[in-house]
Amino acid sequence: MAFLMEDFGAPNFSRIGQSAIVLECAKANAPAQHRLWALARAARRWAHVGEAVVGAGNLTLLFDRHAIDYDTLRAQLETGWAGAHDEPANERTIEIAVRYGGNDGPDLGDIAQAAGLTLEEAIALHAAANYVVSFVGFLPGFAYLDGLDERLHRPRRTTPRARVPAGSVAMAGAQSGVYPFDSPGGWHLIGRTDARMFDPDREPAALLQPGDRVRFVPA
Amino acid sequence: MNDRAITIERAGLQSLVVDRGRFGLRHQGVGWCGAMDPRSYAIANELAGNADGAAAIEIVLGDVIVRFESAARFALGGADCDAQLDGQPISTWATHAAQAGSRLVLHRPRAWMRTMLAINGGIDVPPVLGSRTTDLTAAIGGLHGRALRAGDCLGLGAAREAALRTEPEPPQIDFVLRTIAQPLGAHLWDRVWTVGHESNRMGYRLKGEASVHDLGTTPSRAVFPGFIQLPPSGEPIVLMSDAQTTGGYPLAGVVVEEDLWMLGQAPIGAEIRFVPWE
Numbered sequence: 286m287a288f289l290m291e292d293f294g295a296p297n298f299s300r301i302g303q304s305a306i307v308l309e310c311a312k313a314n315a316p317a318q319h320r321l322w323a324l325a326r327a328a329r330r331w332a333h334v335g336e337a338v339v340g341a342g343n344l345t346l347l348f349d350r351h352a353i354d355y356d357t358l359r360a361q362l363e364t365g366w367a368g369a370h371d372e373p374a375n376e377r378t379i380e381i382a383v384r385y386g387g388n389d390g391p392d393l394g395d396i397a398q399a400a401g402l403t404l405e406e407a408i409a410l411h412a413a414a415n416y417v418v419s420f421v422g423f424l425p426g427f428a429y430l431d432g433l434d435e436r437l438h439r440p441r442r443t444t445p446r447a448r449v450p451a452g453s454v455a456m457a458g459a460q461s462g463v464y465p466f467d468s469p470g471g472w473h474l475i476g477r478t479d480a481r482m483f484d485p486d487r488e489p490a491a492l493l494q495p496g497d498r499v500r501f502v503p504a
Numbered sequence: 505m506n507d508r509a510i511t512i513e514r515a516g517l518q519s520l521v522v523d524r525g526r527f528g529l530r531h532q533g534v535g536w537c538g539a540m541d542p543r544s545y546a547i548a549n550e551l552a553g554n555a556d557g558a559a560a561i562e563i564v565l566g567d568v569i570v571r572f573e574s575a576a577r578f579a580l581g582g583a584d585c586d587a588q589l590d591g592q593p594i595s596t597w598a599t600h601a602a603q604a605g606s607r608l609v610l611h612r613p614r615a616w617m618r619t620m621l622a623i624n625g626g627i628d629v630p631p632v633l634g635s636r637t638t639d640l641t642a643a644i645g646g647l648h649g650r651a652l653r654a655g656d657c658l659g660l661g662a663a664r665e666a667a668l669r670t671e672p673e674p675p676q677i678d679f680v681l682r683t684i685a686q687p688l689g690a691h692l693w694d695r696v697w698t699v700g701h702e703s704n705r706m707g708y709r710l711k712g713e714a715s716v717h718d719l720g721t722t723p724s725r726a727v728f729p730g731f732i733q734l735p736p737s738g739e740p741i742v743l744m745s746d747a748q749t750t751g752g753y754p755l756a757g758v759v760v761e762e763d764l765w766m767l768g769q770a771p772i773g774a775e776i777r778f779v780p781w782e
Contacts, residue, residue, distance in 0.1 A: 302684050302730065302758030313723065325531060336530045340725030340750050347530075347728060422724060422750030425533040425642040429724070465533075466641050483533070485632050485644050491532045 293317050296366055298359050304350045308362055313342025315431075316371055318419055322495045324362070324369040331361065339420040339495060341429070378498040381463065381480050383412070383454050385503055389477035390454065392442075396473055400436045408503060410434045411475060416461060416499040421491050426465040426483030428493035433461045445471035452477045454501065461501075465491075476501075507574060508625060508660035512652045514569035516610070521627050521646035521658070522562045526635035530749040536729060537639040537746050540705060540768030541582050541618050543675055548581030548622035551599045553666025558626030559636040561652070563619040565771075566610040570621070572602040573657070577624040577666040581674075582769065583616035597671040616677070616769045625661035640705070641746065677769055682760040682781035688734060689757045691716050692778040697740065699774045705746035707733075708767055710776070714738030721752040730759040732778075742767060 294311030301307055308324075310317040321339045328337040328346055336347040348358050385408045386393040397407035416430035433456055441457040446469065449455070453464040455472035464470060465482035482492050493499060512519065522545065525538025539545035539562055549558050561570075566585035577599055580587055584596045588609045594600050596619070602608065610619060629636050629647055638646025647656055683692060697710035717738045726749060727733070733741045733753035740756055744767065759767070760781050770776060 301686070301755065302728075303761055305726070305728065305758075307725065329528075329531075335527055336726070336728075338530045338726035338749060341723040343723065343725045345726035347726075420724070420750070421531060421533050422726070423533060423748045425535075425639070427533050466643070468641060483642060485642070489532060490529075490534070490633065 293320070298362065300355050301345070304347055306346050306348065306355060306358055306362065308344045308366065310342045315417070317342060319371045319496070320366065320369045323371070324365050327365055327369065328362070334358075338422065340422065341419065377494075377496075378500060379493060380500045380502050381454075381478050382504040383476040383478050383501045385411075385454075385476040390475040392473035393475040396437060396439060396456070396475060399439060402436070407437065407475075410437055411456070411461070412501045412503050416501075418493045418495050418497045418499065419460070420495055421493065424465055424468055426491035426493070427462060428482075428491070428497075428499075430461045430499055431459065433459055435459075439473060441471040442473060445469055449474060450477070452479060452482075454478055506660075506662060508576060508663065509573040510576075510623065510658050510660065511571045511573060512568070512654055512656045512658070513571050513607070514567065515652045515654050515656070516563055516565065516567040518564040519568060519652040520562050520638040520640075521559050521629055521636060521652070523559045523635055523637045524557050525745065526633055526637055526639065526645065529633060530726065530728075533749050534633065534642065535639060535746050535749060537635075537637045537645070537705070539620065539637075540745050541620065541765045542768075543765040544581035544618070544620045544769075545622070547597065547671055547674070548579045548620040551579030551581070551597070551666075551669065551671060552577060552622035553599070553624050553664045554622055554626050558622065558661070559629060560620050560622040561627065563610060563621060564617065566612045566619060568610045570608040572604060572606040572608070574604050574660075575602060576660060576663070577601050577668070578608070579622050581620040581622070581671075583613035583619045585610035585613045585619050587611075595670065597674040599666055599668045599670075601668065617771045618768060623660055624666050625663050628659040628661045639746070675765075677766050679766055679770060679774060679776040681763045681766060681776060681778050683732070683757040683778040684760065684781050685757045686755040688716065688719070688754055689780070691734070691738070692732065692740065692756050693780060696775045696777060699770050699772050699776065700739075701772055703772060705744055707744055707747060708742045708770070710740045710742065712739060719754045722754055724750045724752045727751040730761060730764045732756045732758065744768065
């Protein structure tokens with residue numbers, strides 16, 4: 286499916302530090318995010334580009350400033366953005382088995398209560414949604430999933446936990462995600478999975494890739 | 505395969521196999537996790553006769569004993585730990601020759617934070633995703649993805665030519681970090697920041713007189729080592745080698761790449777300053 290450029294508006298470009306260039310979409314929406322994925326994939330093959338990282342409505346390239354100057358790369362990005370195909374919806378759907386609540390999801394009760402739902406209703410809402418991987422970041426294999434039901438949207442915890450166990454299924458704001466490793470974290474924990482979110486022997490190592498559709502299945 | 509190896513007899517506070525870093529995978533959430541003081545790392549490797557990028561051992565605050573299982577040349581860079589080789593004092597920033605059975609002892613340094621031990625041939629652990637450096641979060645790279653322990657045996661790569669020599673101009677530290685300002689950059693200048701207790705390889709939390717608070721968050725985007733974030737406290741966090749790949753705190757600035765190594769050598773309590781970089 287093709288989108289007209291008018292749908293996106295002109296992106297904004299800025300330089301951060303010595304070697305990073307950021308493209309920010311005028312509007313952060315699903316088609317813009319599709320275009321960012323495609324542009325990032327292309328940019329990873331460009332000369333003098335070391336990293337190409339998609340965020341929420343933005344793309345950052347880290348470049349070798351001794352080999353290419355900012356203005357040249359900016360022009361290349363502008364052309365790339367205009368010509369990038371909107372990523373066709375990824376056909377992959379990945380199911381993740383979740384043990385909801387109890388010790389595996391200590392915040393499920395609070396989330397349900399705040400939404401005026403029973404535990405069962407909150408679980409059903411989380412498991413009914415069709416999620417899409419918006420981008421991967423923070424930790425190896427941590428995928429930010431769009432698609433969380435509005436009734437479950439909550440700001441992140443005011444006090445982050447010092448240690449969130451690996452496999453914790455979590456939510457914050459409008460997104461859901463799975464902690465691939467033990468780490469500090471400020472999201473609400475509602476369940477846990479045994480799925481291996483990151484495996485260095487797998488190609489690619491992260492289980493969830495941008496564009497993947499994700500379903501959570503109560504175990 | 506060869507039988508060149510060392511054994512860690514005493515591992516100290518935190519000793520890690522490191523190289524320059526694991527690059528090109530930040531879009532998969534994989535951090536660089538390279539040497540915290542890349543400058544001392546590069547000098548030590550060069551003195552040891554290694555190619556740039558060979559794996560070395562990064563030692564926090566000394567207190568380490570290494571036994572050489574085979575003869576090997578090696579070099580020390582970074583924090584001066586009053587090192588002794590078989591009981592004889594040896595200098596930092598120089599190449600030395602160990603014999604099979606030699607013992608290298610590092611004491612606690614009086615200044616600086618990290619010592620780089622580069623051994624001729626490099627530490628021979630299998631590369632993971634293109635690097636030998638240790639990623640403690642993902643538990644990959646280095647030796648089994650973890651810090652070294654007493655009793656660990658590490659193989660060495662094939663011997664290379666290495667002259668016994670001394671670095672003529674070892675780096676000096678003044679803890680003045682040239683910084684490229686972002687719109688919130690003015691908040692950084694003209695005050696002393698102290699390295700806080702919660703500082704680690706992911707980030708250095710600085711304590712001091714914060715002039716801004718509760719700036720909220722921005723849409724998540726890529727962050728890199730050297731980026732200076734402003735969390736709600738207004739006290740800056742400088743992202744370091746193991747930093748996460750995306751973040752949503754407002755940015756105050758970016759430490760110039762050539763100066764970030766100094767922070768890797770700043771102990772807790774060290775006083776640092778930021779100055780605007782043209």
